[in-house]
Amino acid sequence: MRLSQILFVTLRDDPADAEIPSHKLLLRAGYIRRIGSGIYAYLPLMWRVLQKVSQIVREEMNATGAQECLLPQLQPADLWKESGRWDTYTKAEGIMFSLIDRREQQLGLGPTHEEVITAIARDMIRSYRQLPLNLYQIQTKFRDEIRPRFGLMRGREFIMKDAYSFHADEASLKETYQDMYKAYSNILRRSGLAFRAVEADSGAIGGSGSTEFMVLAEAGEDEVLYTEDGKYAANVEKAVSLPIDAETSRFTTYEKRDTPGTETIEKVCQLLNCSPTQLVKNVLYQTVYDNGITVLVLISIRGDQEVNEVKLQNELTKLAPEYGAKTIISLNVPNVEAQQAWTAKSLPLGYIAPDIADEYINANKQIHPKFLRLMDQTAVDLKNFVTGANEAGYHVVGANWSEQFQLPRLIVDIRKARPGDRATHNPEQTLESARGIEAGHIFQLGTKYSEAMGATYTNEQGEEKPLLMGCFGVGVSRLAQAAVEQSYDKDGIIWPIAIAPYHAIVTIPNIKDAQQIEIAQKLYTELNQAGIETLLDDRDERAGVKFKDADLIGIPYRIVTGRAIANGKVEVVERATRNSQEIVIEEVTTTLHKWITAAIQVKN
Ligand code: ATP
Ligand code: MG
Numbered sequence: 001m002r003l004s005q006i007l008f009v010t011l012r013d014d015p016a017d018a019e020i021p022s023h024k025l026l027l028r029a030g031y032i033r034r035i036g037s038g039i040y041a042y043l044p045l046m047w048r049v050l051q052k053v054s055q056i057v058r059e060e061m062n063a064t065g066a067q068e069c070l071l072p073q074l075q076p077a078d079l080w081k082e083s084g085r086w087d088t089y090t091k092a093e094g095i096m097f098s099l100i101d102r103r104e105q106q107l108g109l110g111p112t113h114e115e116v117i118t119a120i121a122r123d124m125i126r127s128y129r130q131l132p133l134n135l136y137q138i139q140t141k142f143r144d145e146i147r148p149r150f151g152l153m154r155g156r157e158f159i160m161k162d163a164y165s166f167h168a169d170e171a172s173l174k175e176t177y178q179d180m181y182k183a184y185s186n187i188l189r190r191s192g193l194a195f196r197a198v199e200a201d202s203g204a205i206g207g208s209g210s211t212e213f214m215v216l217a218e219a220g221e222d223e224v225l226y227t228e229d230g231k232y233a234a235n236v237e238k239a240v241s242l243p244i245d246a247e248t249s250r251f252t253t254y255e256k257r258d259t260p261g262t263e264t265i266e267k268v269c270q271l272l273n274c275s276p277t278q279l280v281k282n283v284l285y286q287t288v289y290d291n292g293i294t295v296l297v298l299i300s301i302r303g304d305q306e307v308n309e310v311k312l313q314n315e316l317t318k319l320a321p322e323y324g325a326k327t328i329i330s331l332n333v334p335n336v337e338a339q340q341a342w343t344a345k346s347l348p349l350g351y352i353a354p355d356i357a358d359e360y361i362n363a364n365k366q367i368h369p370k371f372l373r374l375m376d377q378t379a380v381d382l383k384n385f386v387t388g389a390n391e392a393g394y395h396v397v398g399a400n401w402s403e404q405f406q407l408p409r410l411i412v413d414i415r416k417a418r419p420g421d422r423a424t425h426n427p428e429q430t431l432e433s434a435r436g437i438e439a440g441h442i443f444q445l446g447t448k449y450s451e452a453m454g455a456t457y458t459n460e461q462g463e464e465k466p467l468l469m470g471c472f473g474v475g476v477s478r479l480a481q482a483a484v485e486q487s488y489d490k491d492g493i494i495w496p497i498a499i500a501p502y503h504a505i506v507t508i509p510n511i512k513d514a515q516q517i518e519i520a521q522k523l524y525t526e527l528n529q530a531g532i533e534t535l536l537d538d539r540d541e542r543a544g545v546k547f548k549d550a551d552l553i554g555i556p557y558r559i560v561t562g563r564a565i566a567n568g569k570v571e572v573v574e575r576a577t578r579n580s581q582e583i584v585i586e587e588v589t590t591t592l593h594k595w596i597t598a599a600i601q602v603k604n
């Protein structure tokens with residue numbers, strides 16, 4: 001393409017609303033344009049990048065035997081009601097855009113496609129002979145994200161590759177999962193990204209596992225905990241660890257102590273001269289189940305530890321049947337206003353003990369009359385501990401389980417693992433922290449959707465069984481931006497060669513110089529013919545402006561038909577290293593061809 005003939009507009013200054021480097025650079029370099037909150041136009045250069053990423057994804061998926069298809073974005077509400085997800089996806093914090101058509105039918109705009117694909121499988125898969133099967137698509141997804149931000153990283157409309165697999169048994173599901181694990185690693189490696197595969201939260205479905213593929217970058221929204229030995233890496237939402245040891249309690253007898261003004265752990269520890277590791281902290285949460293019942297949750301955990309809300313949410317979802325519900329719709333720490341809705345008398349906040357009486361709850365049809373008491377193992381292990389006295393201004397010290405307090409029925413892991421904790425696989429290893437951008441997620445779904453929607457097959461013994469499923473997503477547009485987040489300098493983007501919109505740009509420093517133009521045009525034609533995707537900067541601009549633009553848009557090789565042409569040479573500059581060399585004009589194409597193939601092959 002000739003820059004003089006295409007839509008090519010770069011901005012000198014950083015756009016005001018962009019926070020992270022990749023977002024700024026893609027806007028400045030004219031790759032994307034914001035149309036609305038979380039809504040972007042992919043301009044021609046970006047579209048080429050996205051097509052290259054899609055092609056890598058396609059090749060890797062096809063290599064596993066998966067089949068490409070294209071599913072509808074308009075999805076009837078009925079399907080989502082069958083799976084039980086309509087309300088959670090369209091109400092409260094749900095992220096599905098929903099609408100009503102001219103016949104008053106409800107529809108959703110596809111945020112994901114489990115329902116659609118399960119409906120297809122239900123109709124079309126009859127026998128084990130048709131299994132296993134893996135279908136994928138590359139398509140625009142719609143999600144009404146609560147906080148759209150960072151450009152393509154968290155859009156409300158974005159491109160995803162999603163795949164769904166069907167199996168007769170666990171072994172087959174695991175095999176496809178492993179194939180996808182390899183395919184995803186290949187996709188990221190070939191795209192030129194540094195990444196880490198990490199254990200991820202599978203929500204309350206449990207399943208036998210899920211892995212996220214994290215592109216490592218400071219701007220990442222996720223925290224990853226890993227060990228140096230390479231044997232453990234997990235999203236902090238899911239991570240487990242051994243906490244640091246608790247100090248031995250300095251209290252040996254049980255007593256109530258006057259501790260005025262010590263609502264925080266820090267203050268009570270200061271006053272009693274003890275360590276937070278000797279304290280049982282009792283944290284109050286409030287959850288609403290999908291049948292409208294509010295349950296007050298009291299969590300007891302060691303004073304120096306924090307609650308992992310993702311783990312907590314999973315536990316509460318598992319407990320839903322005990323409250324006649326299927327799932328939770330909200331979870332939060334109740335503020336004073338929220339407490340007023342259910343407290344019978346004012347709570348001794350900051351001084352709550354694990355056995356605070358249920359009488360504090362003013363129960364009604366919507367409010368469950370008893371606290372749901374959950375305890376983390378760190379609290380169970382304490383001896384002679386300090387905790388609240390259920391009375392403002394007082395704590396108890398030297399308390400023990402089975403003596404002053406009963407252990408609750410539910411002891412669960414709801415603790416947040418932290419950097420510095422010891423690893424469970426080897427206590428000599430400590431957890432380190434890194435930031436990551438989730439580019440992909442692979443997931444063993446099991447029978448959640450097939451059971452809900454009645455998607456069954458007949459096995460070899462002639463029995464009807466629910467299909468086992470896997471699902472596998474890659475954020476194509478997020479991945480493309482993540483590549484920029486990982487590779488840029490003060491002058492602009494440095495695209496990995498495999499996904500750069502063009503491989504080379506031929507720059508004519510002086511558009512008035514006929515010889516410069518002639519050589520540039522000849523090289524431009526020759527390079528393109530040799531399969532080296534090349535731009536020609538033939539604009540009537542100063543050389544400095546052209547060089548700046550070439551740097552900003554991040555094309556891997558710049559070929560300049562400047563002074564060197566007097567010696568039959570051109571200057572070739574590598575964007576990433578800024579290495580510059582003069583190459584004989586006739587050798588430019590073969591040289592670049594060699595470099596580019598080598599760069600792409602290393603990644604293969
Ligand atoms: P996140 O936790 O970042 O919201 P998710 O768990 O909702 O992601 P999935 O439903 O697993 O994501 O979707 C598969 C992939 O699609 C993600 O790994 C990510 O790369 C991409 N993706 C998800 N949401 C967005 C978004 N709002 N904008 C761009 N890409 C997204
Ligand atoms: Mg999401």
